[in-house]
Amino acid sequence: MGWWNQTSLDDFILQGLFDDSFSHFCLFLLIMLVFLTAVSGNSLTILLICVEPRLHTPMYFLLSQLSLMDLMHVSTTIPKMTINYISGKKSISFMGCATQHFLYLSLGGAECLLLALMSYDRYVAICHPLRYMVLMNRKVGVMMTVMTWLSAAVNSLIHTAILMSFPFCGSRIIHHFYCELPAVFKLVCGDIAVYEKTVYISSIVLLLLPIILVLTSYGLILHSVIQMRSVGSKSNAFAKCSSHLIVVSLWYGAGIFSYMRPRSQRTPLQDKVGSVFYSIITPTLNPLIYTLRNKDVAKALKKILRRDLVT
Numbered sequence: 001m002g003w004w005n006q007t008s009l010d011d012f013i014l015q016g017l018f019d020d021s022f023s024h025f026c027l028f029l030l031i032m033l034v035f036l037t038a039v040s041g042n043s044l045t046i047l048l049i050c051v052e053p054r055l056h057t058p059m060y061f062l063l064s065q066l067s068l069m070d071l072m073h074v075s076t077t078i079p080k081m082t083i084n085y086i087s088g089k090k091s092i093s094f095m096g097c098a099t100q101h102f103l104y105l106s107l108g109g110a111e112c113l114l115l116a117l118m119s120y121d122r123y124v125a126i127c128h129p130l131r132y133m134v135l136m137n138r139k140v141g142v143m144m145t146v147m148t149w150l151s152a153a154v155n156s157l158i159h160t161a162i163l164m165s166f167p168f169c170g171s172r173i174i175h176h177f178y179c180e181l182p183a184v185f186k187l188v189c190g191d192i193a194v195y196e197k198t199v200y201i202s203s204i205v206l207l208l209l210p211i212i213l214v215l216t217s218y219g220l221i222l223h224s225v226i227q228m229r230s231v232g233s234k235s236n237a238f239a240k241c242s243s244h245l246i247v248v249s250l251w252y253g254a255g256i257f258s259y260m261r262p263r264s265q266r267t268p269l270q271d272k273v274g275s276v277f278y279s280i281i282t283p284t285l286n287p288l289i290y291t292l293r294n295k296d297v298a299k300a301l302k303k304i305l306r307r308d309l310v311t
Contacts, residue, residue: 011091012187013173017272018085028085034284035078041287042071045297052300058141059125060297062118063290065145066247069111070283076103077178077279094164097179102160104178104279109152109206112255115248116210117144119217122244126237127224155202166190175268178279182258182271203259211252218245243290250285254278 017031018024045067049055080100084090092100124135163181166188176183181199185192218241225237258274291297 010168010172011093012097012168012179012184013090013171014081014084014092014177014179015173015175015268016081016084016090017177017276031078031280032082034280035074035082038074038280038284038287039071041284041291042067044301045287045291046071048297048300048304052303055296055300058136058138059118059121061138061141062114062121062145065148066111066114066118067287069107069114070286073104073107073111073279074283076100076107081177092174092179097174097184098160098164101163101179101181101184102156105156105159105181106149106153108255108278109155110148111251112206112210113148113151114145115244115251116213117148118244119214119248122241123217123221126221126240152206155206159199159202162195163188166192166195176272176275178275180271180275182266183268200260207252207255207260214248214252239295243294246289247282247286250282251278254282 018028046064049060049064049067077100080092080096084092121136125132128135159181163184167190168187169189170187172187174183174187185196221237221241225234228234228237254274254277258271258278291301
């Protein structure tokens with residue numbers, strides 16, 4: 001038991017993204033700017049949806065949950081990376097690493113499921129507009145959200161408990177800027193071939209099955225749009241879907257790149273690039289995409305700005 005404590009409960013070392021060079025310091029400042037943009041953009045989206053009555057619909061309720069997930073996602077990884085870089089200390093405790101792993105995996109899984117459910121919401125709105133408030137009422141939206149959060153949390157808890165129960169040894173250096181699953185895998189001493197297969201199956205469930213639902217929903221939407229006679233109706237339908245399609249492409253594309261590749265084909269640099277994209281870049285772009293391309297959100301923002309200027 002003492003050996004297990006020594007090899008498994010000691011601190012880990014996060015290699016991070018940057019060194020002490022001036023060019024990396026500039027990259028660090030850029031990441032900080034992106035981080036602040038992500039925090040302010042997602043916080044603003046949540047605020048707009050909460051205070052604007054016209055946005056109190058299932059579609060925007062799901063969007064507020066997406067923004068909350070993105071806000072929590074960047075807050076799970078970037079602050080610790082920032083503290084380590086500024087202080088010069090790269091360590092993270094065993095429990096800190098386990099907590100970070102649980103949070104990022106929960107939020108990533110929840111976002112995969114939520115984006116699929118949002119595609120169903122678009123399908124109902126376009127293909128069954130008269131029944132929208134029946135099929136997608138507030139109760140259904142809340143149930144979807146609760147199911148999304150709980151399913152992802154349970155999946156993450158199981159994977160975190162299993163991964164952190166393996167013996168860790170060697171240098172204990174994580175070649176990453178946070179405790180991501182593929183990076184922590186490389187520090188395990190024992191045989192994890194069976195568990196790797198389990199992770200791969202879990203990735204299929206959380207990535208490919210939602211993608212199938214998204215493709216099915218948009219296939220039905222496309223079929224319905226083709227049958228529309230009005231050009232205005234067609235353009236309106238495409239406008240409702242375009243923002244979501246962009247976000248879906250960015251998120252699932254990065255997720256497949258990071259988790260569906262065989263371990264033998266992974267490199268630390270590729271893992272870092274993929275993680276930066278879906279843990280920093282995508283949460284920053286999501287509110288910008290929805291705000292700039294969504295007329296209702298843009299109107300709500302202008303309304304609040306006018307109200308503040310008047311007062």
